[in-house]
Amino acid sequence: MKYEDIVVGLFRKYPHDFHLKGYPEYPDTGDLIHKPLYDFKKKGYVNATKKIFSLTERGVEFAQLLSGKKTLSENAGNRLSRSAEIEISRVKSLEGFSLFTEGRKEKLSDNDFYNYLGVTVRTQKNAFVGRLETMNETIKELRKQQDKQGLYNALIDYHEFLISKHVDIVEFFKKN
Numbered sequence: 001m002k003y004e005d006i007v008v009g010l011f012r013k014y015p016h017d018f019h020l021k022g023y024p025e026y027p028d029t030g031d032l033i034h035k036p037l038y039d040f041k042k043k044g045y046v047n048a049t050k051k052i053f054s055l056t057e058r059g060v061e062f063a064q065l066l067s068g069k070k071t072l073s074e075n076a077g078n079r080l081s082r083s084a085e086i087e088i089s090r091v092k093s094l095e096g097f098s099l100f101t102e103g104r105k106e107k108l109s110d111n112d113f114y115n116y117l118g119v120t121v122r123t124q125k126n127a128f129v130g131r132l133e134t135m136n137e138t139i140k141e142l143r144k145q146q147d148k149q150g151l152y153n154a155l156i157d158y159h160e161f162l163i164s165k166h167v168d169i170v171e172f173f174k175k176n
Contacts, residue, residue: 001052001053001054002051002052002053003029003033003034003037003051003052003053004029004051006033006037006053007027007028007029007033008027010027010033011027011028017032018032018033037053038126040059041126041127041130042126042129042130042133043130043133044056044058044059044130044131044133044134044137045058045059045062045130046059046130047127048126048127056083056130056134057082057083057086058081058083058134058137060082060083061081061082061083080141080142080145081141083134083137083138084137084138084141084142087134087135087138088138088142088151088155090118091116091155091158092151092155094112094115094116095112095115096108096111096112096113096115096116096158096162097116097154097155097158099112100154100157100158100161101154101158105161108161108162108165110166110169112162113162113165113166113169116135116158116159116162117131117132117135118131119131125173128173129173129174132170132173132174135159139155139156139159142155142156143156
């Protein structure tokens with residue numbers, strides 16, 4: 001959705017909360033709407049490019065939780081969330097993960113770290129932070145598994161290795 005469509009939609013649904021001060025007939029496009037959207041981007045719930053927003057798989061799950069269409073207990077036990085399953089499938093196919101599981105850690109580069117997160121060196125700060133948060137949440141889910149598979153342990157180890165090796169990149173994007 002375009003940012004403007006979000007602003008107008010909120011104004012139409014909640015005109016008393018989303019109007020310009022002193023002008024109740026006009027929508028407010030300020031921080032009341034803008035800031036939460038970009039906070040959701042940092043948490044990995046939305047993608048945003050040129051003021052066009054879309055939910056990530058993780059964002060869809062969060063929206064379902066908020067709307068009551070899904071409960072926390074649905075992901076309890078040994079079941080991974082759909083977003084975690086998608087991330088695992090993506091990471092399994094990466095060349096860097098193959099190198100890691102073959103014991104060739106020295107061959108891993110910055111590019112492998114960016115590929116792991118699904119970003120590039122030109123990715124905006126909030127998008128980088130959001131992808132990092134998504135991967136951190138995926139790893140949290142893997143750690144909770146009762147009967148960890150060899151794959152899950154390898155993914156956890158790969159995540160920890162990349163984060164520790166590239167702490168300077170993480171800090172660069174997280175500063176400010």
